[in-house]
Amino acid sequence: MTYNVFTLSFTGEWEHLEPEFIKSHFRESLNRIRIAILIAMFFYSIFGFLDAIIVPDQKLMFWAIRYAVICPIALGVFWFSFRPGFETYAQPCLFFMCLSGGLGIELMVILADPPASYSYYAGIILIFITIYTFIRMRFLWAVACSWLIVAGYEIGAVWIADTPRIMLINNNFFFVSANILCMLAGYSMELNIRKRFFSGFKLEQERNKVGRINRELDHRVRERTLALSTANEQLTKEIQDRISAEKSRIKLEKELNRKHKLEAIGTLAGGIAHDFNNILAAVIGYSELSLASLDKHSEEYANTKEILQAGMRAKELTRQILTFSRQGERKAEPVQLGKVVTEALKLIRASIPAGIDIIQDIKSPAFIVGDEGELHRIIMNLCTNAYHAMENEKGTIEVRVEDTILDQEILQAGEPMAPGKYVILTVGDTGRGMTPEIIEKIFDPFFTTKSVDHGTGMGLSVVHGIVKRYNGTIRVYSEPGQGTTFVIYLPMAHTDTGPDPEEVFTPPSGTERIMVVDDEKTLVHLVQKHLSSLGYTVKGFNNSLEAAAYFSDHPDEFDLILTDYNMPGLTGLELSEKIQGIRKDIPIVLCTGYSKNITREKLRSSGIRTFLMKPLTQYALSTTLRDILDHG
16 A cells, blocks of 8 residues: 555555545545534534623624524535535535634634633634544645634734733644644544555455456356266267266366276286287197197097186186276177176176175177177176165175067057167166165266265266167166166177187198297297198298398298287387388288287288287187188
8 A cells, every 4th residue: 555645645556546535435424424513513502601601791792603603504514415516525515614613713712801711722622623533524624624723823813812922822832732633643543544445445356356266267167067068968968067066076086087097907907918918829829739639538638628718718808807998999899798798797706795696697699789898887887886785795786688579569658769689688786776866867977876985976877878879778676675676778789700719620721931920939939830730831030120131031932921019129010011111912910919009090001901819719810811811
């Protein structure tokens, strides 16, 4: 706060506050001014009794001053205070009223003979007090009024009344001292009033600033809420924008943390997949080679087949982990739902308490068109909800997969399903159940009855969105205390699954020349042995740089290249690009245990015809190579 030390007016950057302060000061002091005028007029009138006692010979003259001049002036100012123009002329009016009152008392002093005149000196000091502290005229007006009264006394005492010098000096001392003290009091009071006004102004500024920040925050939160709602509508098409701003922010943070955890799981799974699949490739490959040379009725054959089956289960487990961690793009293809349920329940069994029984009843071998990772997610979400609904971690979860045919008579009117063949997935529990009010909301995003640490409210809304995208439907049956059952209808697909790669079969043979490149010597030896037994001429390399150099010197020696992806020196893609630069017509097959960086665009740009996921079976390897060599 900056102000003029003499006038108290705001200066500098706060100069614009002066008009607002004048208005504020007037509004706050108007009632006090009116009361002060009435009280001052009352005391000015009541002292007329002293006139009759002190100066009985001159009382009529004094009463004329009091009642005919000063009191009417004060009464006129009081009346004018109720008029609209008083705000503009308030200070001049008060100035004139107080100056008239002071000069009126000085006139009585002059007219009264000593010692009677001494009694009226106190009235002048009372006028000073009234000006500065009672009526509280603004400082400049009050100073001008009080010093004019002092000047009026000096003129009257020196030139009109013959006041003794000692009395004049004495009166001046008291008048000037009283005026200065009243000035200091008035100065202090107006300064404090201005400081309070300034503090109020700053406080209002801060309030406005806080209000503006709150509005900006509300605006940003509304934008985030709208963005979140749009994203959810793409998944469920039924999300309603009814989440408050602060809840949306908290839920979004929780969902982001959950995604980060899943990404960490995916990174860990991908990190071990390559090495683990290389180990499994050796186990599965050598088991298949051994089975081809053993008597089917021997004990060695049975033992080796058990090893092969264990390797295939390990292969499936690795694939399940990668699928659960959601690696790769979502794709719609024929999927055997019963098999996905069986795999998912193996993972679920290891993650829920032993006191909860899982009853599995897979009656359908049928296929549906969908993404295996999303089907995993449906089963995991439904079974996790069932587990959380159990009291004291005890109860039963029942999962069934069966076929059904729905015709128009079975379907209810207006039901969003077409007649036809369906696969039914049923997940039921013996938990605490739900009320009808809760059932109506369970598919809403972020709606949950769980505690903060047990869910975000997105699981069932995601399930609902996936089912709708597959042209299916989901029904819920539940009563409080009677458990809950989710029934999902998914359209059945027809597909030819081809031969089971775990069965021993007669692989197709050939005489072509094949280069095999892999940094694992065991795998190179295994593929060489297998392909050589089928009639192929095979040359193996454990170093991709050596393989590239050899091909550069002998480009016409091979009919097909079979290469690993993750290798030191040159990766499979880099090796393929070098080979394509030498000879564009040679087919290349890429093998990998895992890589999230492989895309179809990269494969095409590097000249790779196809890629195989490790661990390879004899069926997958021999049929793929034969198909490429025969058909290009």
